[in-house]
Amino acid sequence: MRVLVVGGAGYVGSHTVRLLNSLNHDVWVYDNLSRGHVESVPRERFIQGNLTDRSLLMQVMLDKEIEAVMHFAAFALVGESVQHPAMYYQNNVTATFELLEAMRSVGVWRFVFSSTTATYGQPDKMPIREDTPQNPINPYGFTKLVVERALRDYATAYGFGVAALRYFNASGASADGSIGEDHDPESHLIPIVLQVALGQRDAIQVFGNDYPTEDGTCVRDYIHVEDLATAHLAALEKLKPGSVLEMNLGTGVGHSVLQVIEACRKVTAHPIPAIFADRRPGDPACLIADSSLAQKTLGWTPKYVAIDSIVETAWNWHKTHPRGYATK
Numbered sequence: 336m337r338v339l340v341v342g343g344a345g346y347v348g349s350h351t352v353r354l355l356n357s358l359n360h361d362v363w364v365y366d367n368l369s370r371g372h373v374e375s376v377p378r379e380r381f382i383q384g385n386l387t388d389r390s391l392l393m394q395v396m397l398d399k400e401i402e403a404v405m406h407f408a409a410f411a412l413v414g415e416s417v418q419h420p421a422m423y424y425q426n427n428v429t430a431t432f433e434l435l436e437a438m439r440s441v442g443v444w445r446f447v448f449s450s451t452t453a454t455y456g457q458p459d460k461m462p463i464r465e466d467t468p469q470n471p472i473n474p475y476g477f478t479k480l481v482v483e484r485a486l487r488d489y490a491t492a493y494g495f496g497v498a499a500l501r502y503f504n505a506s507g508a509s510a511d512g513s514i515g516e517d518h519d520p521e522s523h524l525i526p527i528v529l530q531v532a533l534g535q536r537d538a539i540q541v542f543g544n545d546y547p548t549e550d551g552t553c554v555r556d557y558i559h560v561e562d563l564a565t566a567h568l569a570a571l572e573k574l575k576p577g578s579v580l581e582m583n584l585g586t587g588v589g590h591s592v593l594q595v596i597e598a599c600r601k602v603t604a605h606p607i608p609a610i611f612a613d614r615r616p617g618d619p620a621c622l623i624a625d626s627s628l629a630q631k632t633l634g635w636t637p638k639y640v641a642i643d644s645i646v647e648t649a650w651n652w653h654k655t656h657p658r659g660y661a662t663k
């Protein structure tokens with residue numbers, strides 16, 4: 336299929352581009368490089384542009400005879416969204432509508448959307464199913480929920496076929512260590528813990544140890560980035576005009592911050608000092624996925640479930656690229 340991957344030079348996008356390429360799809364990456372890395376995607380398939388540039392998007396879709404769009408170009412940091420909500424609503428909502436309208440103008444109807452567990456807020460019951468009420472507790476979650484709701488309407492009114500994939504915590508790196516996670520500044524748990532192992536930081540700060548969880552630290556469901564890529568492809572292949580797929584992507588297993596740090600100690604053989612710090616605003620205590628819908632609908636199962644195996648791929652990437660893509 337001819338696929339435009341918007342935000343394809345980002346973390347999850349680049350791993351998905353790689354999978355699509357390996358299966359001989361005709362893939363084009365559209366990214367403004369505000370957070371992505373051109374080194375993570377094939378140069379000859381890269382187009383630099385903004386989401387807000389509707390005419391360029393239309394031109395690219397027409398020129399390349401695009402049949403489907405995957406949309407990864409969003410800001411995705413809970414803490415940042417609390418501090419800078421305007422930036423989040425502008426980029427994740429307003430700019431996304433430019434993309435949807437560009438698609439509508441040129442008749443592209445297949446759309447795979449990166450949604451998030453943050454749309455659920457903090458539900459009472461774990462694991463989280465798709466029918467769990469979506470009550471976001473931070474601006475990031477709201478921005479994604481707004482688009483999810485709009486996609487239902489675009490499917491009904493305009494015949495879009497949409498998939499909203501609600502990721503839990505994307506983590507790890509490609510199995511061969513050639514691409515991986517590189518944010519600046521880094522805010523995600525696993526890369527930061529591994530920066531301590533690399534000697535780039537003195538200690539990991541644990542944000543809150545008074546949560547109502549077993550060890551008092553936040554629990555998350557860490558899902559490998561290559562498993563997310565596989566799910567995107569499976570969802571793409573299921574799209575039909577007017578159809579709506581909304582599903583969770585996680586492993587169904589939760590790990591606390593302390594457990595993740597322990598896994599990193601084991602994998603890296605480094606003591607990794609940890610310091611307890613205040614809670615980070617906007618963080619729910621516990622998020623674990625029930626992904627049985629994706630398993631049933633897409634025939635998808637995550638390959639990586641053990642946290643050690645996820646951390647191993649991340650460590651392989653970080654130790655060979657201690658400054659991320661800048662070392663290349």
Ligand code: UDP
Pocket residue numbers: 413504522523524525527539540541542543553554555592615618
């Ligand atoms: N976290 C932490 N110290 C850090 C970074 C993250 O304790 O330096 C915690 C954070 O509060 C959350 C978990 O690790 O409970 C995962 O955070 P991350 O930013 O990786 O992903 P999020 O869950 O926000 O999408």
